[in-house]
Amino acid sequence: MPLPANAPPAYQAECGACHMAFQPALLSANDWRRTMAGLKDHFGTDATVDGPAGQEIGSFLERNAGNAGKLGSAGEPPRISQTARFVRKHREIPAKYWKDPRIKSAANCEACHRGAADGNYSEHDIVIRELRR
Ligand code: HEC
Numbered sequence: 001m002p003l004p005a006n007a008p009p010a011y012q013a014e015c016g017a018c019h020m021a022f023q024p025a026l027l028s029a030n031d032w033r034r035t036m037a038g039l040k041d042h043f044g045t046d047a048t049v050d051g052p053a054g055q056e057i058g059s060f061l062e063r064n065a066g067n068a069g070k071l072g073s074a075g076e077p078p079r080i081s082q083t084a085r086f087v088r089k090h091r092e093i094p095a096k097y098w099k100d101p102r103i104k105s106a107a108n109c110e111a112c113h114r115g116a117a118d119g120n121y122s123e124h125d126i127v128i129r130e131l132r133r
């Protein structure tokens with residue numbers, strides 16, 4: 001699942017500046033709405049998007065969002081890494097890896113998934129050798 005072709009350029013520019021531009025299917029529409037509503041205090045930073053770009057990004061994310069029932073609750077504030085789907089997919093990873101200096105955070109998808117920015121999460125393209133299948 002790469003970024004949908006209709007992604008507005010503002011999405012990569014505004015939401016890919018501090019971390020990768022997450023694929024919209026990774027959160028439900030409701031969780032993206034809450035994320036966009038809370039950008040002023042976004043995980044300790046101000047990630048406000050001014051003007052029409054904010055509106056544009058919000059409707060892009062909601063239109064291409066994932067299925068809420070399949071993803072499960074993302075918590076408050078919403079985190080991809082807290083959805084039941086994420087937890088299930090990463091169940092076999094020993095806890096110490098989430099704090100490993102090479103990884104830093106579960107949100108840092110690219111630390112483990114070489115192709116994350118292209119939406120490639122295949123278990124064969126894992127950067128960390130010991131976690132590769
Ligand atoms: C100024 C930097 C910055 C910008 C700009 C930014 N973010 Fe973030 N974002 C963060 C930080 C910091 C975190 C927390 C990362 C962590 O816990 O490792 C985060 C986390 C997230 C998460 C949760 C990831 C997870 O699963 O834990 C989502 C979703 C997210 N951002 C979406 C967005 C969207 C959408 C935009 C654009 C509107 C955006 N971000 C712009 C800094 C930023």
Ligand code: HEC
Binds near residue numbers: 098107123
């Ligand atoms: C600590 C390394 C690590 C981090 C960080 C990480 N992953 Fe993973 N992920 C893995 C491994 C290893 C697997 C394969 C697990 C298995 O098959 O047992 C996996 C599996 C997946 C799968 C399932 C792939 C499939 O074919 O079923 C998805 C989707 C996924 N990750 C998305 C993400 C996203 C999105 C992020 C960031 C929000 C992320 N991962 C962060 C290591 C990581």
